[in-house]
Amino acid sequence: MKTIIEPFRIKSVEPIYFTTKEQRKEILQKADYNSFRIHANDVLIDLLTDSGTSAMSSNQWAGIMQGDESYAGSSSFFKFEESVRSITGMPYIIPTHQGRAAEKIIFTILGGNGKYFISNTLFDTTRANIEFSGAEGIDCLCAEGKKPTVPAPFKGNMDTGLLRKTIEAKGAANIPMVIITITNNSGGGQPVSMQNIKDTRAICDEYNIPLFIDACRFAENAWFIKLREEGYADRSVPEIAREIFSYADGCTMSAKKDAFANIGGFLAMRNLELAMRCRNLLIITEGFTTYGGLAGRDLEAIAIGLQEVMDEHYLQYRIRSIEYLTNKLIDAGVPVMQPAGGHAVYLDAKAFLPNIPVDQYPGQSLVCALYEEGGIRAVEIGSLMFGKYDEQGKLVPAQMELVRLAVPRRVYTQSHIDYVAEVIIDVFNRRSELGGLVITEETPLLRHFTAKLKPV
Numbered sequence: 047m048k049t050i051i052e053p054f055r056i057k058s059v060e061p062i063y064f065t066t067k068e069q070r071k072e073i074l075q076k077a078d079y080n081s082f083r084i085h086a087n088d089v090l091i092d093l094l095t096d097s098g099t100s101a102m103s104s105n106q107w108a109g110i111m112q113g114d115e116s117y118a119g120s121s122s123f124f125k126f127e128e129s130v131r132s133i134t135g136m137p138y139i140i141p142t143h144q145g146r147a148a149e150k151i152i153f154t155i156l157g158g159n160g161k162y163f164i165s166n167t168l169f170d171t172t173r174a175n176i177e178f179s180g181a182e183g184i185d186c187l188c189a190e191g192k193k194p195t196v197p198a199p200f201k202g203n204m205d206t207g208l209l210r211k212t213i214e215a216k217g218a219a220n221i222p223m224v225i226i227t228i229t230n231n232s233g234g235g236q237p238v239s240m241q242n243i244k245d246t247r248a249i250c251d252e253y254n255i256p257l258f259i260d261a262c263r264f265a266e267n268a269w270f271i272k273l274r275e276e277g278y279a280d281r282s283v284p285e286i287a288r289e290i291f292s293y294a295d296g297c298t299m300s301a302k303k304d305a306f307a308n309i310g311g312f313l314a315m316r317n318l319e320l321a322m323r324c325r326n327l328l329i330i331t332e333g334f335t336t337y338g339g340l341a342g343r344d345l346e347a348i349a350i351g352l353q354e355v356m357d358e359h360y361l362q363y364r365i366r367s368i369e370y371l372t373n374k375l376i377d378a379g380v381p382v383m384q385p386a387g388g389h390a391v392y393l394d395a396k397a398f399l400p401n402i403p404v405d406q407y408p409g410q411s412l413v414c415a416l417y418e419e420g421g422i423r424a425v426e427i428g429s430l431m432f433g434k435y436d437e438q439g440k441l442v443p444a445q446m447e448l449v450r451l452a453v454p455r456r457v458y459t460q461s462h463i464d465y466v467a468e469v470i471i472d473v474f475n476r477r478s479e480l481g482g483l484v485i486t487e488e489t490p491l492l493r494h495f496t497a498k499l500k501p502v
């Protein structure tokens with residue numbers, strides 16, 4: 047087989063900025079060892095997130111020019127609505143300015159004290175919105191999903207046995223919704239199988255609990271189903287996507303992921319009464335029902351991006367480019383989450399830095415080292431992001447200590463990725479020199495965005 051190439055050519059470029067290692071040491075210190083606090087112009091290769099960082103296509107830019115900025119009934123809204131509906135099959139489509147705005151609305155309505163939301167793994171903003179409402183989020187990830195280096199085809203799957211037990215323990219009446227996150231962002235960008243979605247649906251039906259999908263990476267998940275699940279090799283990606291959504295009562299989505307948009311999101315659902323309640327909140331917090339916190343031009347970009355993302359040449363290149371980096375690291379002995387996920391490479395920081403205890407945040411230490419060594423920005427997905435304190439104020443660590451290198455869509459070329467591999471391998475070869483970090487300042491929710499740290 048020949049090299050799988052970028053299925054696009056480049057019409058417009060933007061510069062990236064070079065710094066020296068000495069400069070980066072100083073920048074890190076000024077940023078309090080938190081990659082979110084580093085100025086973007088001080089970053090060479092930015093793998094902080096794949097969210098809102100995609101390169102839009104010439105078609106999307108053309109759509110931007112055609113945006114209809116009418117307050118009510120904008121033609122851009124109807125294009126957006128039709129695009130979302132063609133994929134999800136859901137009648138009620140509600141635009142929001144991001145995924146978390148959709149979450150805020152739905153959990154304000156369905157959450158509250160004494161309620162439980164069960165998921166394969168809740169993403170951090172999803173969990174935060176659930177907890178902010180007074181409810182509790184519970185993850186029921188399959189066992190293989192918790193073992194970073196054990197390969198399996200669908201490590202994002204729900205543990206359906208545990209789901210059933212949790213429903214029995216908490217009482218179906220206290221569970222307003224089960225949520226499947228595809229792909230599982232916090233668990234390595236690992237996919238969920240169609241069979242698992244069906245099985246989860248069957249359990250939800252038994253207990254009369256609605257099933258929602260956190261659909262941020264639905265196309266990447268659909269591609270994995272096509273590649274790995276029996277019976278789907280000859281089905282088209284749009285067909286697979288429609289089948290996924292056919293099992294759900296609704297979904298939330300961040301258009302900053304698999305819609306190639308720089309901003310945007312939506313809620314979609316089948317229940318009219320719930321949709322009306324969501325729209326009432328939307329008008330208070332986001333805007334009128336036909337723009338929901340977005341400009342008409344954003345709705346155009348999303349409508350077009352949602353269709354482009356299902357192109358099979360694109361998905362083949364996308365998934366292969368993550369696998370390419372993962373395999374280079376595996377060959378060099380670097381501990382990474384296996385198999386490769388859909389949007390990011392996850393380093394296993396616990397195995398990478400066994401000398402740094404979890405309460406000194408080995409993941410964050412590795413994030414800082416990658417920046418210092420090569421100007422690469424990554425993010426910790428471990429105890430800085432998910433750690434809690436017990437009553438004695440002792441850290442309750444996260445299940446895994448991961449470092450995520452999220453790859454923006456259609457942005458970097460193969461030589462950028464080769465450079466990233468070289469930097470990671472350099473850091474790996476001098477890993478015994480790295481030390482831990484302590485937190486000096488933090489907020490109660492989503493502390494990783496703003497926390498300040500310093501070397502031990």
Ligand SMILES: *Cc1c(COP(=O)(O)O)cnc(C)c1O
Pocket residue numbers: 097144145146147169171172227231260262299300301302303310311
């Ligand atoms: C990004 C993301 C969200 C939140 O979307 P925003 O647009 O960033 O608010 C929710 N769930 C998952 C799985 C995500 O990756």
